[in-house]
Amino acid sequence: MAKSFLSLPILSLFIALFFNSGGLLSLAHGQTQGQRTWCLAKPSTSDEALKNIINYACDHVDCGSIKKGGPCFDPNTLLNHASVVMNIYYQYQGRNYWNCNFTNSAFISITDPTYGDCEYEYVD
Numbered sequence: 853m854a855k856s857f858l859s860l861p862i863l864s865l866f867i868a869l870f871f872n873s874g875g876l877l878s879l880a881h882g883q884t885q886g887q888r889t890w891c892l893a894k895p896s897t898s899d900e901a902l903k904n905i906i907n908y909a910c911d912h913v914d915c916g917s918i919k920k921g922g923p924c925f926d927p928n929t930l931l932n933h934a935s936v937v938m939n940i941y942y943q944y945q946g947r948n949y950w951n952c953n954f955t956n957s958a959f960i961s962i963t964d965p966t967y968g969d970c971e972y973e974y975v976d
Contacts, residue, residue, distance in 0.1 A: 891942035891952035924970035
């Protein structure tokens with residue numbers, strides 16, 4: 853009889869880790885239940901990647917806040933605009949860590965990045 857690759861204890865651990873939404877997976881990413889989080893662009897991200905991220909996010913969410921005259925237009929930088937739209941996307945996709953990856957160009961912040969009239973959305 854062929855030996856099973858996964859033993860019962862290993863299979864049980866696998867199931868517990870990957871199907872327990874409020875357990876170890878949440879803790880592994882540094883978030884505690886009820887903690888507010890925002891998605892921001894990494895400052896080391898290339899301009900080309902930031903442009904691609906803005907285009908992708910704006911195909912899925914309203915990006916009016918980063919348009920000229922919008923509350924988040926200034927500072928008029930790719931990093932700022934990408935951070936705003938990445939966060940909107942992250943919020944409306946359910947705030948899962950995988951919704952704030954953008955090919956490893958983003959990070960999750962527990963500090964509200966709101967500034968001046970530019971309020972970073974947080975969806976309850």
